[in-house]
Structures are given as C-alpha cells and as structure tokens.
Amino acid sequence: MTIEAARDKLHECMDLYDLSDIRTLEASQEMDEFVNEEMRKMMEGKKGKYDTARSSSIRSL
Structure with missing residues (x-):
C-alpha cells in the first residue's frame, strides 16, 4: 500500500x-x-529478493 493510498483510506474512514x-x-x-x-x-x-548472500541456491554451490 502506498502512502497516498493509506492517506486516502484514512480520509475515507x-x-x-x-x-x-x-x-x-x-x-x-x-x-x-x-x-x-x-x-x-x-x-x-x-532486500531478500536482491541479496544473493541469503540465496539458498548460492549456498548449495
């Protein structure tokens, strides 16, 4: 959720x-x-998506 969407939802509520x-x-x-x-x-x-140090496929090599 973007900040703008959250703000809109708040005002809607x-x-x-x-x-x-x-x-x-x-x-x-x-x-x-x-x-x-x-x-x-x-x-x-x-972070998890782009952090190759945490990738299990890298560890298995």
Missing part, C-alpha cells in the same frame, strides 16, 4: 464513520503504524 478530534488522531496514528509496518515488509522483501 474518517468521512464514513464521522471521526473527529481525538478519535481522528488515534485513527491517524493507527494508520501511520500500519503503513510503516507495510513499508518495512516491502523493504525487507526487496
């Missing part, structure tokens, strides 16, 4: 559930945590 004030802040913080976790997973996946 805010409108849908009529969130405001502290509830909006809490929802925003939860969304930030979710996006950060997803971005971390994506980055770890890319």
Whole structure:
C-alpha cells in the first residue's frame, strides 16, 4: 500500500464513520503504524529478493 493510498483510506474512514478530534488522531496514528509496518515488509522483501548472500541456491554451490 502506498502512502497516498493509506492517506486516502484514512480520509475515507474518517468521512464514513464521522471521526473527529481525538478519535481522528488515534485513527491517524493507527494508520501511520500500519503503513510503516507495510513499508518495512516491502523493504525487507526487496532486500531478500536482491541479496544473493541469503540465496539458498548460492549456498548449495
């Protein structure tokens, strides 16, 4: 999920559930945590994909 998509989803939820004030802040913080976790997973996946030192096929040679 991109940051823009996450932001759009947050605003969609805010409108849908009529969130405001502290509830909006809490929802925003939860969304930030979710996006950060997803971005971390994506980055770890890319590292594993291109990191040949971790490749099992290289180790078997």
